[in-house]
Amino acid sequence: MGDNGKTERVLEGSEAVALAIKACRPGVISTYPISPQTHIVEALARMVVNGELESEYVRVESEFSAASVLAGASAAGSRSYTASTSQGLLLMTEVIYASAGMRLPFVITGVNRAVSAPISIQPDHQDAMSLRDSGIIQIYVESSQEAYDTHIAAFKIAEDPRIALPVMVCMDGWILTHSYERVRLVEQEEVDRFLPPFKPIHFLDVNDPKSWGPIADEDLYMEFRYAIHDAMQMGKKRIKEIFSEWADISGRDHGGLIEAYRTKDAEIVLIAMGSVAGTAKDAVDHLRTGGKKVGLIKIRCYRPFPYEDILKAIQDAKVVAVMEASFSMGSEGAIGLDLKAKLYGRSKTPVVIDMIAGLGGRVITRGTIYKIVEQVEKACESGAVPFEPYWMDLKPEVLP
Amino acid sequence: MKIALGGVVRGGTSLAYETGTWRDRKPIIDYDLCKGCGVCEEVCPDNVIHDVNGVYAIDYGYCKGCGLCAYECHVNAIEMIFEAK
Numbered sequence: 001m002g003d004n005g006k007t008e009r010v011l012e013g014s015e016a017v018a019l020a021i022k023a024c025r026p027g028v029i030s031t032y033p034i035s036p037q038t039h040i041v042e043a044l045a046r047m048v049v050n051g052e053l054e055s056e057y058v059r060v061e062s063e064f065s066a067a068s069v070l071a072g073a074s075a076a077g078s079r080s081y082t083a084s085t086s087q088g089l090l091l092m093t094e095v096i097y098a099s100a101g102m103r104l105p106f107v108i109t110g111v112n113r114a115v116s117a118p119i120s121i122q123p124d125h126q127d128a129m130s131l132r133d134s135g136i137i138q139i140y141v142e143s144s145q146e147a148y149d150t151h152i153a154a155f156k157i158a159e160d161p162r163i164a165l166p167v168m169v170c171m172d173g174w175i176l177t178h179s180y181e182r183v184r185l186v187e188q189e190e191v192d193r194f195l196p197p198f199k200p201i202h203f204l205d206v207n208d209p210k211s212w213g214p215i216a217d218e219d220l221y222m223e224f225r226y227a228i229h230d231a232m233q234m235g236k237k238r239i240k241e242i243f244s245e246w247a248d249i250s251g252r253d254h255g256g257l258i259e260a261y262r263t264k265d266a267e268i269v270l271i272a273m274g275s276v277a278g279t280a281k282d283a284v285d286h287l288r289t290g291g292k293k294v295g296l297i298k299i300r301c302y303r304p305f306p307y308e309d310i311l312k313a314i315q316d317a318k319v320v321a322v323m324e325a326s327f328s329m330g331s332e333g334a335i336g337l338d339l340k341a342k343l344y345g346r347s348k349t350p351v352v353i354d355m356i357a358g359l360g361g362r363v364i365t366r367g368t369i370y371k372i373v374e375q376v377e378k379a380c381e382s383g384a385v386p387f388e389p390y391w392m393d394l395k396p397e398v399l400p
Numbered sequence: 401m402k403i404a405l406g407g408v409v410r411g412g413t414s415l416a417y418e419t420g421t422w423r424d425r426k427p428i429i430d431y432d433l434c435k436g437c438g439v440c441e442e443v444c445p446d447n448v449i450h451d452v453n454g455v456y457a458i459d460y461g462y463c464k465g466c467g468l469c470a471y472e473c474h475v476n477a478i479e480m481i482f483e484a485k
Binding site for chain 1: 404406421
């Protein structure tokens with residue numbers, strides 16, 4: 001694939017996201033600062049002030065309001081955007097559920113960060129997982145380049161009339177938002193061709209008054225919920241098409257709903273989401289050189305859950321180690337729960353072992369991943385699949 | 401009737417939603433006792449009791465069965481009957 005004469009720059013991840021958003025020409029941007037998301041909206045503010053971006057920039061007094069402004073702007077027919085993280089995403093929760101129900105197609109950057117208490121400003125996926133069941137589409141990225149490309153695709157996915165749902169692009173805080181990487185940008189004309197102006201299905205209009213999602217009790221509520229699920233399931237094909245359409249324009253292909261990395265003939269398959277996938281790929285390469293048949297599935301689109309693609313990629317695996325950067329208290333990690341549910345009752349399924357790793361930003365190195373592989377090999381040899389997930393690098397000696 | 405994407409409804413269409421389905425008790429007027437004073441019409445929070453050709457009648461399509469009319473009726477002419485669905 002060629003690079004079609006694209007501009008190449010070294011950018012902070014946040015700046016790359018802001019440039020992607022600028023290229024999408026949002027009519028409304030609502031913002032409320034919270035680390036590690038703030039650099040994105042600061043960069044957008046600079047663009048608006050300098051006259052590089054024509055957009056209604058609304059600084060609100062809380063994330064609840066930031067999400068409410070998005071819902072209103074989107075209902076009024078404007079392409080709209082915000083970014084948040086951690087407690088901020090939790091404060092948006094009520095509005096996100098309502099917006100998905102009202103089928104309002106805005107885009108949020110969900111900068112991943114741990115949730116209190118205690119306070120950790122370091123990355124994990126617990127904040128986005130709190131929105132797992134809301135009806136928002138979630139796409140996780142590995143690099144700043146993927147963040148740039150995915151945000152542009154996200155608006156097209158959200159605004160597709162067959163999907164019509166909000167989309168959250170999830171990127172690990174600090175690791176991606178504050179590190180500098182080489183990022184290739186795409187010309188504005190190309191983005192405009194890929195992403196035409198937003199055409200809302202319904203919009204607020206004084207000459208044709210409407211209400212959004214007023215009431216549907218026991219007689220119709222269930223059908224509205226089913227319609228969201230159906231849009232997600234049917235949308236899988238469309239999301240893949242949009243990704244590949246952008247890949248053709250940008251000359252960069254990050255994969256479909258998942259990226260299967262060296263999974264062909266792999267006996268041990270790791271599953272990961274977000275920036276840790278880069279570390280895991282290096283670890284896989286090293287282990288492969290040592291003769292171990294290891295592969296990686298990077299989940300890009302987490303909601304809708306791409307179980308069809310995952311099952312295909314793990315059909316010959318003996319064991320699957322799911323790396324979870326979040327935890328459902330009193331149960332286990334969310335990805336493992338999803339995957340095991342879809343494997344239930346099938347013939348010849350691999351063993352699935354849940355690996356809780358990186359909560360509160362606990363560093364995951366290649367060494368952590370070698371340990372994970374050792375751990376699952378041991379479990380397989382002994383034939384005892386643990387009911388409880390492993391907590392990687394836990395310090396039992398400091399527990400109260 | 402098809403549901404609209406996102407539950408979007410046009411203005412002036414609330415009559416299409418028959419809230420009478422919410423009811424578990426139905427007010428029945430005994431016209432032998434009714435004096436036609438109109439208190440029931442005044443207190444009805446859903447505005448479903450009106451004078452129709454000289455008698456007060458309840459629009460059961462929208463009556464939610466709150467029972468205010470029966471409670472306020474000076475001559476106890478309204479009885480609330482449980483409706484099994």
